[in-house]
Amino acid sequence: NAGVTQTPKFQVLKTGQSMTLQCAQDMNHNSMYWYRQDPGMGLRLIYYSASEGTTDKGEVPNGYNVSRLNKREFSLRLESAAPSQTSVYFCASRWTLDQPQHFGDGTRLSIL
Amino acid sequence: KQEVTQIPAALSVPEGENLVLNCSFTDSAIYNLQWFRQDPGKGLTSLLLIQSSQREQTSGRLNASLDKSSGRSTLYIAASQPGDSATYLCAVIGNQFYFGTGTSLTVIP
Numbered sequence: 001n002a003g004v005t006q007t008p009k010f011q012v013l014k015t016g017q018s019m020t021l022q023c024a025q026d027m028n029h030n031s032m033y034w035y036r037q038d039p040g041m042g043l044r045l046i047y048y049s050a051s052e053g054t055t056d057k058g059e060v061p062n063g064y065n066v067s068r069l070n071k072r073e074f075s076l077r078l079e080s081a082a083p084s085q086t087s088v089y090f091c092a093s094r095w096t097l098d099q100p101q102h103f104g105d106g107t108r109l110s111i112l
Numbered sequence: 113k114q115e116v117t118q119i120p121a122a123l124s125v126p127e128g129e130n131l132v133l134n135c136s137f138t139d140s141a142i143y144n145l146q147w148f149r150q151d152p153g154k155g156l157t158s159l160l161l162i163q164s165s166q167r168e169q170t171s172g173r174l175n176a177s178l179d180k181s182s183g184r185s186t187l188y189i190a191a192s193q194p195g196d197s198a199t200y201l202c203a204v205i206g207n208q209f210y211f212g213t214g215t216s217l218t219v220i221p
Contacts (some may be wrong), residue, residue, distance in 0.1 A: 101146060
């Protein structure tokens with residue numbers, strides 16, 4: 001049971017570089033989410049996709065773009081990385097709003 | 113904007129003790145509330161999901177309650193074990209999704 005798979009697990013970037021974080025789920029879930037987790041801030045929603053073909057902004061979308069490639073995959077792109085985007089990024093999915101969210105193991109991203 | 117607070121930020125108890133973790137939220141217009149545990153360097157594992165129409169949910173030694181009118185949820189852990197040591201997070205789901213900053217629990221053998 002793979003669940004939610006995130007790649008890569010770790011990455012170091014230089015300021016201004018671009019990068020795409022990948023997320024795939026094998027549970028046939030409709031909705032997918034990207035969060036960032038920072039010390040003392042808790043998890044904050046960046047973008048979400050309620051269903052294939054739709055995406056919406058969350059609490060902290062600036063500096064990010066997303067693509068819901070198909071039902072399984074939801075990617076997060078940093079076009080020009082900034083040190084403030086150093087964080088742990090989590091992808092999650094769920095079947096419907098009344099079902100639990102399932103999380104990946106995270107991508108630890110450092111931007112120098 | 114929904115504000116979610118978890119108190120205490122850290123808790124240390126001896127093995128076998130029963131304990132309660134608290135989660136409070138400012139906007140009662142929620143769809144549901146979910147409790148998670150997070151182990152160091154890992155993702156979140158779902159523990160319990162309470163719908164807005166429910167007052168509590170139970171799973172094994174865990175019991176979560178929800179009082180929408182007062183903006184509170186509690187997670188009760190019975191007969192705590194060292195393996196329960198982790199950070200516990202609550203998430204409030206309304207128009208968007210808001211997490212508390214968590215309670216770090218240490219159960220001392």
